[in-house]
Amino acid sequence: MPLPPIDHADALPEVRAVYDDIKATRHVPDVNNFWKVLAHHPATLKRTWESLKEVMAPGALDPAVKEMIYLAVSVTNNCTYCIRSHEAAARRAGMTDAQFGELMAVVAMANETNRLANGYQVELDPQLR
Amino acid sequence: MPLPPIDHADALPEVRAVYDDIKATRHVPDVNNFWKVLAHHPATLKRTWESLKEVMAPGALDPAVKEMIYLAVSVTNNCTYCIRSHEAAARRAGMTDAQFGELMAVVAMANETNRLANGYQVELDPQLR
Amino acid sequence: MPLPPIDHADALPEVRAVYDDIKATRHVPDVNNFWKVLAHHPATLKRTWESLKEVMAPGALDPAVKEMIYLAVSVTNNCTYCIRSHEAAARRAGMTDAQFGELMAVVAMANETNRLANGYQVELDPQLR
Amino acid sequence: MPLPPIDHADALPEVRAVYDDIKATRHVPDVNNFWKVLAHHPATLKRTWESLKEVMAPGALDPAVKEMIYLAVSVTNNCTYCIRSHEAAARRAGMTDAQFGELMAVVAMANETNRLANGYQVELDPQLR
Amino acid sequence: MPLPPIDHADALPEVRAVYDDIKATRHVPDVNNFWKVLAHHPATLKRTWESLKEVMAPGALDPAVKEMIYLAVSVTNNCTYCIRSHEAAARRAGMTDAQFGELMAVVAMANETNRLANGYQVELDPQLR
Amino acid sequence: MPLPPIDHADALPEVRAVYDDIKATRHVPDVNNFWKVLAHHPATLKRTWESLKEVMAPGALDPAVKEMIYLAVSVTNNCTYCIRSHEAAARRAGMTDAQFGELMAVVAMANETNRLANGYQVELDPQLR
Numbered sequence: 001m002p003l004p005p006i007d008h009a010d011a012l013p014e015v016r017a018v019y020d021d022i023k024a025t026r027h028v029p030d031v032n033n034f035w036k037v038l039a040h041h042p043a044t045l046k047r048t049w050e051s052l053k054e055v056m057a058p059g060a061l062d063p064a065v066k067e068m069i070y071l072a073v074s075v076t077n078n079c080t081y082c083i084r085s086h087e088a089a090a091r092r093a094g095m096t097d098a099q100f101g102e103l104m105a106v107v108a109m110a111n112e113t114n115r116l117a118n119g120y121q122v123e124l125d126p127q128l129r
Numbered sequence: 130m131p132l133p134p135i136d137h138a139d140a141l142p143e144v145r146a147v148y149d150d151i152k153a154t155r156h157v158p159d160v161n162n163f164w165k166v167l168a169h170h171p172a173t174l175k176r177t178w179e180s181l182k183e184v185m186a187p188g189a190l191d192p193a194v195k196e197m198i199y200l201a202v203s204v205t206n207n208c209t210y211c212i213r214s215h216e217a218a219a220r221r222a223g224m225t226d227a228q229f230g231e232l233m234a235v236v237a238m239a240n241e242t243n244r245l246a247n248g249y250q251v252e253l254d255p256q257l258r
Numbered sequence: 259m260p261l262p263p264i265d266h267a268d269a270l271p272e273v274r275a276v277y278d279d280i281k282a283t284r285h286v287p288d289v290n291n292f293w294k295v296l297a298h299h300p301a302t303l304k305r306t307w308e309s310l311k312e313v314m315a316p317g318a319l320d321p322a323v324k325e326m327i328y329l330a331v332s333v334t335n336n337c338t339y340c341i342r343s344h345e346a347a348a349r350r351a352g353m354t355d356a357q358f359g360e361l362m363a364v365v366a367m368a369n370e371t372n373r374l375a376n377g378y379q380v381e382l383d384p385q386l387r
Numbered sequence: 388m389p390l391p392p393i394d395h396a397d398a399l400p401e402v403r404a405v406y407d408d409i410k411a412t413r414h415v416p417d418v419n420n421f422w423k424v425l426a427h428h429p430a431t432l433k434r435t436w437e438s439l440k441e442v443m444a445p446g447a448l449d450p451a452v453k454e455m456i457y458l459a460v461s462v463t464n465n466c467t468y469c470i471r472s473h474e475a476a477a478r479r480a481g482m483t484d485a486q487f488g489e490l491m492a493v494v495a496m497a498n499e500t501n502r503l504a505n506g507y508q509v510e511l512d513p514q515l516r
Numbered sequence: 517m518p519l520p521p522i523d524h525a526d527a528l529p530e531v532r533a534v535y536d537d538i539k540a541t542r543h544v545p546d547v548n549n550f551w552k553v554l555a556h557h558p559a560t561l562k563r564t565w566e567s568l569k570e571v572m573a574p575g576a577l578d579p580a581v582k583e584m585i586y587l588a589v590s591v592t593n594n595c596t597y598c599i600r601s602h603e604a605a606a607r608r609a610g611m612t613d614a615q616f617g618e619l620m621a622v623v624a625m626a627n628e629t630n631r632l633a634n635g636y637q638v639e640l641d642p643q644l645r
Numbered sequence: 646m647p648l649p650p651i652d653h654a655d656a657l658p659e660v661r662a663v664y665d666d667i668k669a670t671r672h673v674p675d676v677n678n679f680w681k682v683l684a685h686h687p688a689t690l691k692r693t694w695e696s697l698k699e700v701m702a703p704g705a706l707d708p709a710v711k712e713m714i715y716l717a718v719s720v721t722n723n724c725t726y727c728i729r730s731h732e733a734a735a736r737r738a739g740m741t742d743a744q745f746g747e748l749m750a751v752v753a754m755a756n757e758t759n760r761l762a763n764g765y766q767v768e769l770d771p772q773l774r
Contacts, residue, residue: 041359101686121131170488230557260637299746379518389766428617508647
C-alpha cells in the first residue's frame with residue numbers, strides 16, 4: 001500500500017532534474033528509494049534535496065562527522081531506513097568500525113543520562129542558566 | 130519536591146570518592162547538580178560515572194565530536210539540562226560557533242527526513258537489506 | 259510470539275459485542291488485527307473502542323482532518339501499523355494525494371523546527387508566556 | 388497564554404460531577420491543575436478520568452507498581468508535570484526511596500539498550516519471532 | 517547561556533532581508549525569538565524560513581489545518597516553544613476553542629493507540645501490506 | 646548489511662568471558678543476538694552486560710517488576726527487538742497474562758495523558774514545585 005518508487009523513465013521533468021543533480025553531486029548511478037517516493041510530491045523532493053545538499057556539504061564539520069550525527073539522531077528516533085542509509089553513507093565518508101562502535105556507545109549513553117536528568121528533575125546549575 | 134543536590138560535605142564516603150574522581154578527571158573545582166542528585170542512589174552514581182568516563186574518553190573519535198553527538202541526542206530528546214550541560218562541554222572541548230550552527234542544522238534535518246521516511250514507508254533498497 | 263488475533267467465532271460475548279459495534283459504526287465486514295489482539299484484554303478493547311468512537315466522531319473538526327492529525331502523530335512516533343491503518347482511514351475519509359503530500363511536508367517541517375527550538379533553547383517571547 | 392485552571396465554583400455541573408468523583412475516589416480535598424485545565428473540554432475531562440480510574444484501579448498489578456510504570460513512561464517522554472505528579476502518586480502508594488532509585492536505573496538502562504538494539508539493527512532470534 | 521536574540525538593528529544585511537520578508541509575509545511588526553536566535557547562523561535562518569513559507573502556504577490543505585498539524589507534532593514531541601507559538605498561530609488562522617479541544621483529544625488518543633499497537637506487536641492486516 | 650552475530654566459537658577471549666557469565670547468570674544455553682552483535686565492540690559488550698546485571702538484580706524491586714518497567718519503556722520507544730525480548734523475560738520472571746494486559750493499559754494511558762499535559766501546558770500545582 002505504500003506509494004511505489006518512481007523511476008527516472010517515468011518521472012516528470014522537474015523530478016528528473018532533481019534525480020540528475022543527486023547523481024551528479026554524489027557520483028552515483030541511481031538515486032535510492034527515499035528520493036523515488038518523495039517524487040510523488042515534487043515540491044517536497046526538490047526542497048528536501050536542496051536543503052540536504054546545503055546542510056551536508058563540507059563546512060566547519062567534515063562530512064563523516066555530519067553523517068555520524070545524522071546516524072545518532074536516526075538511531076535515537078529508531079528510523080530503520082534512515083539508520084541503514086546513513087550508516088552506509090557514514091562508512092563511505094570514512095567512518096571506521098571503531099568509530100561506529102564508539103558512536104553507538106555515545107548515543108546509548110546519552111539516551112540513558114537524558115532520562116536520569118529527566119527522572120531526577122535536576123535543577124540547572126547557576127553557570128548553565 | 131525534586132531531590133536536593135548533596136554537597137561533598139554531606140556525602141557518604143563512596144559518593145565522595147566519585148565526586149573526587151570526577152573533579153580530578155575533569156580538572157574542575159566541583160561537580161555539577163546532575164551528579165549531586167544521582168548521589169541519592171550511590172550505585173547509580175558510581176556506575177553512571179564509570180560508564181561515562183569510559184565512553185567519553187578519547188578514542189577513535191575525538192572528545193569534541195563525542196560531545197557534539199551527545200548534544201545531538203539531547204536536542205532530539207529535548208532534555209534541557211542535557212542540552213545546556215553538553216553544549217557547554219562541547220564548547221570546552223573546542224566546538225566553534227560555526228560548528229554549533231552546522232550541528233543544529235544536521236540534527237534538525239535528520240529529524241525531518243526521519244519522518245519523511247516513516248510517513249512514506251520507504252522500502253529498503255536492495256543494497257541496504 | 260506476539261498474541262494471535264482472536265476471530266469473532268472464538269471470541270467472548272463481550273468481545274463480540276465490541277466487534278459488532280465497530281462493524282456497524284464503520285460499515286465494514288470485519289474488524290482489523292488491532293482490535294483482534296486487544297481482545298486478549300476485553301476491558302482494554304472496550305474502553306479503547308468507546309474512546310476512539312467518541313474522539314473520532316464528526317464534531318468541530320471534520321473526520322478527514324482528524325484522521326490526518328492521527329496520521330501526523332503516528333508518523334512522528336514511527337508506528338508502522340498506525341501509519342498504514344490511519345493513512346488508509348484518512349484516504350477513505352477523503353484525503354487526496356495532494357493533501358497527503360502537504361501533510362507529510364508539514365509533519366517533517368514541524369519535527370525539524372521542534373529541534374531547532376530545543377537546540378537553540380529559544381526563550382519564550384513575552385506574548386507567548 | 389495557556390488556558391487557566393477552572394475552579395469548582397466556576398465549573399459547569401458536568402465538570403463539578405467529575406471533580407467530586409475524583410475527590411471521593413482519591414480522598415483528596417481538591418483536584419489538581421491537570422483536571423482543572425481539561426475542564427475546558429468537558430468530554431475529554433470525563434473520558435480521561437473514567438479511563439484513568441479504570442486503568443489504575445487495583446487489579447493484577449498493585450497500585451504502586453502501576454504508578455511506577457506510569458512514571459517510567461513519563462520520564463522516557465520527558466513530561467515534567469507528569470513526572471512530578473506521578474512520582475508523588477507513587478510515593479503515596481508506597482514507593483520507597485530505594486525503589487525510586489532502582490526504577491530510575493531501570494528506565495535509564497532500557498533507554499540505553501533500546502538504542503543499541505536500534506543502532507546495531509539486531510535481528511530477532513528465532514524464538515522471538 | 518543560550519544565544520541571545522539578535523534584533524533588526526544589530527543584524528547582518530542577509531539576516532535583515534529575512535526578517536523583512538517574514539514581517540511582510542505575515543503582516544507583523546516584528547519577528548519572534550525563534551528567528552532572532554536562528555540569525556546566529558544565517559544560512560539556517562534563510563533556509564528554514566524559505567522552507568516554512570513554502571510548506572505552510574495555502575494549498576490543498578488550508579492554513580488552519582496546517583497549523584493544527586504542526587501543533588499536533590509539537591505536542592507529541594513536547595516542545596514548549598513550538599506548542600505555544602503554533603497554538604497562537606492556529607488560533608490566528610481561525611482555530612476555535614472547540615477545535616483545539618478536539619485536536620488535543622485526537623493527539624492524546626493517537627499517542628495511546630500507537631503504544632497499544634507497539635506493545636501487542638500487531639501484525640499488519642493483508643490489505644495494509 | 647547489519648553486522649552479523651558473532652558466535653562463541655568465533656569470539657575473542659574477552660567476548661567469550663562475557664558470554665559465559667551471561668549463560669551462568671541466566672542459566673541459559675546460549676546468549677541471544679543482542680549480545681552477539683555488541684560483541685563487535687567488546688568494551689560496549691562488557692560494560693552493557695555488567696551494568697544490566699547490576700541494575701536488573703533483585704533488590705528493592707522484584708525482577709518481574711523490573712522487567713515490566715523495561716517493557717514499558719521499550720513499548721514507549723517502539724523498539725521491536727526490546728519489546729519481544731523483554732516481554733519474554735517478564736513472562737519468565739512470572740508476569741501473567743492479566744498483568745501484561747494491565748501493563749499495556751497503563752503504558753498507553755500514560756502516553757495519552759503525557760500529551761494532554763503537554764498540549765494544555767498545565768502549570769505545576771504548588772505542592773509539585
